[in-house]
Amino acid sequence: MEDFEAEGIFWLTSDPEQQLVGSVTFDPAEGTTLTVFGRFSSLGSLNASEPPILARIYANTSRGEFTLEGCWSKGYTYNTGGIEKETFHVNQAFSGGHFPEDFALEFDAVSVGFDQLAPWVRRGQMKWEIDSMEPNNFGSTTGVRVEYSVPQVESYIVGTDTVSLRSAWSTNGDRLTRAEVKQNPFFKIEYGQRKPLDQILLDVNGMQDLVTLSVDAPTTPTEITLWRSDLEREVGEGRTIPVMLTLYVANTAEHVRLNSHQSIAKILFPFDEIGGIETASRWLDVSRRYRTVLGGLLTIKYAARLYEENQYANVMTAAESLHRLRFANELIPKADAKSRRRKVVKAVRHAIGRETSEWLNNELLFSNEPRLRHRLRELTEYAGSHFVVVAGPTDQWVSVVSGIRNRLTHHDERQPLDRHPGDVYFLTQSVYVLVMLCLLRECGVNPETFARIENSPAIRFLSAKVNEIVPRYARGLRG
Incomplete structure (x- = not known):
């Protein structure tokens, strides 16, 4: 999104x-x-x-009509000369109209563009041909032709919602010294049932996360537009058109966004190779189910500054949460575990006493849950054989990353970690790749598609680092 300042009248x-x-x-x-x-x-x-009093404020500005939602006063000043000034924080700003006073923030559809969407989907690429009197001699050019084919709408229905990939295009220039064609691809989600804005923004974040994971670069929204069937504007006698509301909200990824498009060589999974609009649509449900997983995982992409220990803790929490949500959270059937615990506690009560048996019962309440190593091992199996390219022997990798998590969490001074600069960072990246592959599998991406990572310069570099770090820590973490 672009910054702006608009003067006007507010009430x-x-x-x-x-x-x-x-x-x-x-x-x-x-x-x-x-x-x-x-x-x-x-x-x-x-x-x-x-507590701050939230208010809805209308505005007529140099950029048109605004509705400012969730405003609360940050401060008030009274300057010499009688000049009063009040400043407000605004949760959400909507341009394009004024809501009725009883208007609920619920909408039928949303469209969103992203700064890294064009290089990811690669639709509507522009071509040009140069005519010259002599081949490859631009000094003898007689004409230049530009060809642009407008991309067709691609849609897929998931549940009651329809997700589509669309493109807006425009021309510009004075036709004497400059002429240009611009295109902006975007996703549109049309809901089968009207959705509250907070849920819509979670879907926007989910699509943002998919682009970020695929292009391997932090992605930010460039425009968010909302529709409602009962919001129309009269444009003539008997004619109305839908009101399109542009939403302005802050996004933390703006702090770390790239200044240009990600290069093709660095994109991990091109749009078509992971299944195109079908996979993007299925991702909508995946992002809803695994919101807590993505929230922890993507901090290492969107946060401007995090200690490497915090990054490591976040991706490990994301991995554990993914396993809890996706796989069985018990080692043996719950009834069998409960019966076994009761027998052990009963035996201890008879042999030692009630106080000890009650302590033991509390200690055994979560004894049937998989340990972190078990969870990571099952995730590596689910991610598929191509994860070995990153991690090397997975049993050793699992032992090391879980062992380091335990040492960082419990701070055992008797077993200090012999850390080298960058060790925790690169192990963090390897866990990130593991969770990413598992999430992509959840929306139906063929595991064979993951073979692409073997050709990624970034993954090859990460692999070299991890395959040096893991054996070194494996020796130090024994016992």
Whole structure:
């Protein structure tokens, strides 16, 4: 999303008579801020001990109509000369119209573009031909032809929702010194049942995560547009068109986004090779089910600064959460484990006493859950044979990454880790790849597609590091 500042007139939906002059500013990384000259007195006290009062504010600005949702006062100043100024944080800013006062933030459809979507899907590529009197001699050029084929809509239905890949295009230039064709691919999700905005934003985040995982670069939304069937604008006598609302919200990935498109050589899984729109549509359900997994996993891509120990803890938590959600969370049937625990506790109570038996019962409550090593081992099997390219012998890798997690968590001074710079970082990346492959399998990607990682320069470099680190730690973690 692009930053902007727009001047205009602002008023509370609850008090349309009090209109103040001011400006609204949007920063893609920090969000939206409203500054007005004067004060919306009906918002109540600014006492820091009281919770902020959220308000909906209308605006007519140089960029059109805005509805500012979830506004709360950040501060008020009274300057010499009688100039009053109040500043508000704005949770969400919608351009394109004013909501009714009782309007619920629920919508029928959303479209979203991403900065790395074009190099990932590679639709509508532009071609040009140069005519010249002599081959390869541009000094004798007689004509230049540009060809652009508008990509067709690709759609797939998943449950009651329809996900489609579309493209907007435009031309520009003065036709004398410059002419250009621009295209912007985007995903559109049409819901079978109207969705609350917070759930829609989770879907936007989910699609963002898929692009990030596939292109191996942090991805940010470039535009988010919302529709509702009961929101229309009259454009003539008897004619109406749907109102398209553009949503402005902050995104943490803006802090780390690339300044240009990811190069083809660095993209891990091109759109078509992982199944195109069908896989992207299935991913919608995967991202909903594994939201906590993605939340932990993608911190290493979206966070500007994290200690490597925090990165490691996050990806390990993501791996464990994925296993808990996807695989059996018990070693033997629950009834058998419960019966066995009761027998052991009963025997201890008779032999030692009630106090010890109660302690033992509490200690055994989670004894039937798989240990971390078991979980990681099952995930490596699910990811498929191509993960060996990254990890080397998986049993040794599992032993090391789980052992390091335990040492970092429990801080056993008697068993210090002989860490070299970068060790934990590269092991973090290897766990990231494991969870990524498992998540892609969840939306139906053929494991044979994962053979692509063998040709990735980044994966080859990671593999060399991990295959040096793991044997070294395996010796030090024995016992």
